[in-house]
Amino acid sequence: MIATDWEIVIGLEVHTQLATRSKIFSGASTAFGAEPNTQACAIDLAMPGTLPVLNEEALRMAVMFGIAVNAQIAKVSAFDRKNYFYPDLPKGYQTTQLERPIVGPGHIDIQCDDGSIKRIRIHHAHLEEDAGKSLHEDFHGMSGIDLNRAGTPLIEIVTEPDMRSADEAVAFARKLHGIVTSLGICDGDMSQGSMRFDVNISVRRPGEPLGTRTETKNLNSFRFMERAIALEVKRQIGVLEDGGKIIQETRLYDGDKDIARSMRSKEQANDYRYFPCPDLLPVEIDEAYIEALRASLPELPDARKQRFMKQYQLSTYDADVLGGDAGMATFFETATQQCGNAKLVANWVMGELSAKLNNADINIRESRVTPQALANLIARIVDRSISNNMAKQVFEAMWSGEGDCDAIIATRGLKQVSDTDTIAALVDQVIADNAQQIANYINADVSKRTKMLGYFVGQVMKLSRGQANPQQVNDTVLNKLDALL
């Protein structure tokens, strides 16, 4: 496959759970992880005679999103019913917005690998309710239905097919994630399904009309998204190059196995019979409502990135990574405020901490090392209590829950030796133990002495079991040897 022969066309549909306390149409809790069906009230269960009333916070969050992506906000929006039968859909229809979504056309700018800025258009975003979950564990040949999630507010964000590579799609997804978490309208927790990406993919020869697209559903990590796109692009190009045709279908990606399969069941009788929901009235908002939200909008990733570069002198890359994600940004700023060393905090957050979070597959908000703890650790590096290498050991121990950094340094005896007399004594010992090498040093050519110096420093560090301050050792060795000349 020669990538340049084919143009990849990608559009996204993103289901974003809104971080409200209660459901979109009922007063049941939206908290994650409760016992099955304990957060499904009569409305969520579609008990006969129950009726929906719209949650004001869900509306507010949707409008905030619209403002943040430069979109037109509908002064009048309305809910429709989308009819289909599925056991996790209690009413037999999903309450959603088809004709009059709350958020109209807008856009998000992403940064491409070459540094250029690309604009991805948002077609619209609409409010809707989430469905429950079918648990596929076997209950004597039956499936279990948990309706706790039913009625959780969502905005479904639909883009235009403006992305041309998996990288662009992932860059967009990350940017979107940064925006919704910065707005505080979504916890961004992809592993718990707070953001779920459906990817529409087609390929074509450059200049030709759009090819037939497929939809790969429910990708819940950036990594899976990237791999699922690569897989599907490869499949489509393979089919086309073999003279085949792409069938419009829904595909399900299995991240663990890195395979995807067609969901044929979704293709049957795809007639959703949308019509205006008679239980809900048109939602009207005025200019003042929109303007008040615009005025109180929290800082967004682009603005934060600029501020980080200015305020903390971060590189463009660092500012992008740390400013792009609300959780990272908060962590970074909290730690920096405490220890005062932005550069070190940035390095640690993007280095050790990110690696740990990735490994554990958890969100930075659930980090086992708090910003305060990291700030304490950095303070110990800055005041030379420990070396950078030692700090990594201490961080490891902090992550494992062994306590705060001072306690770990103390119990493990990792404290760096910076006492001048102690170091002088160590250096004297090494000089005394290495008479032959000293003699060689004195007789050596000046140009070779710098190299030879390293040997003595190494011996001192070894003698101190690594705890001596390396810079001080270096200086002391140099001074003492100079004195022998």
Next chain:
Amino acid sequence: MHNLTLTELSVGLANKDFSSVELAKFFLERIATLDERYNSFITVTPELALQQAQAADRRRAAGAAPALCGVPVVHKDIFCTQGVRTSCGSKMLDNFIPPYDATVVANFVAAGAVVLGKSNMDEFAMGSSNETSYYGPVKNPWDTSCVPGGSSGGSAAAVAARLTPAATATDTGGSIRQPAALCGITGLKPTYGRVSRWGMIAFASSLDQAGPMARNAQDAALLLNVMAGFDPKDSTSVDREVPDYTAGINSSLTGLTVGLPREYFDAGLNPGTERALRDAVAELQKQGVIVKDISLPHSALSVPAYYVIAPAEASANLSRFDGVRYGYRCADPIDLRDMYMRSRAEGFGDEVKRRILVGAYCLSAGYYDAYYKKAQQVRRLIKQDFVAAFNDVDVIIGPTCPNPAFAFGAKGNNPVAMYLEDIYTIATNLAGLPGMSIPCGLVDDKPVGLQIIGNYFDEGRMLNIAHRLQQVTDWHTRTAPGLN
């Protein structure tokens, strides 16, 4: 005792002429003896009734009690009642005991009323004859070979047979007014949004409205006082003050303008019904009412528009009956699809299935614009007709339905003929207007009804007209033969 009106019973309780427990026992006994003839109840609740009656007697003894404290009522089996089976006339919900009360039911509980039971009805309120009930047809107390009308046929028959002084009912296309007319009682469908729909099992959400059935306008006013009101749990409920509907009920009618729509006095109207109507209008004229000829030009389109909109909404509203969380599930489903297909095929009756299919058709790809959207446009035209008419007149008067009660099976295999029974009542549901039916005569020894259509939230004036008419006529005091 059974011939006393709700108002008289309320006074009797206040005067300690009898206790609420005595009243409840009396009516329960009457139901036990007589309802075999009418089948107007799906569930009778003697234990609940006696318990509520005892509580009401204690409340009365403790001091000031509301007007309806201790009086018996019956709820249409479409209203959810906590702990009492609520079937909606369907096999689908034959085993359904709601863990919550409808707002209407809760309002009656708060008022201290005593629930005798749940009345029979067309399945999911789809029908005009009560023949579609899973629990068998209700018989018209005036002639048990005839239908009581529907869908609130059980409530209407129970009131007409004096098995209860009052009942709740619902009206989507005439389901309060048409059975009220056919059973010779007073029924009122309020303005859409006046009474909460919470806990009332939905047929067509934008048309459904609950209202009272009683012996006369005075009693209907008392009931509406309890039923009406804003409910934050219903998005379509209107936040608007509830007047005391009994307050202005006896006001003078002088100078009031009544419109008679010429489309309602058409060839389809039974000449006997028309005569009765004209007589009633003449009585009103004697009281100083000015009568005007008006036109509602889109009237003929109301039945076609209704039979798109109502089935479309119903097709979605009834999707929740899927055998998963409550209600009927077929035996031994072989797979998920089979569970859906058979639970719904076995749990729903023919008329309900027919309307679900029609609704699905009108909403399906390629037909939406020609049917659903078109019907919604016609709906606006129908509303505009009324808005224009109410610029000229205070209320509109016409027949409730073309004919008196018809025999069982008379329209059995012809759904369209049945649908046309509602030709004069459907338009007000489409427009969201209040409508009321009061008895105005007998045709072939069976009652016929006069319909009063009011402007939005003008129930007080409708009750005023009905009451004044009932002060000078006695149709509302007539009882079915053999009852006394």
Next chain:
Amino acid sequence: MTIERTDIEKLAELARIDITEQNISATARSISEILTLVDQLQAARTENVEPMAHPLDATQRLRADCVTEPDRREDFLALAPCSENGLYLVPQVLD
């Protein structure tokens, strides 16, 4: 409007209502009759008429974002045709 057997089969599938072989033609006939009645709508002049979804010109009221519903799982599960371990059970769901 005439409804064919295939229309009924499609509607039955959409509405998830099994219609037995012997009922298909009777169902098609009665639905055709209803649609003939409904077809009278086509005569209406509706250019520039805004479709009307609600009888009143009201707008949606909003609810405060508060958790008001307690856990009543046992009350609700008691109504279920089939349940186990706090879950509603249905024949296997296959994607």
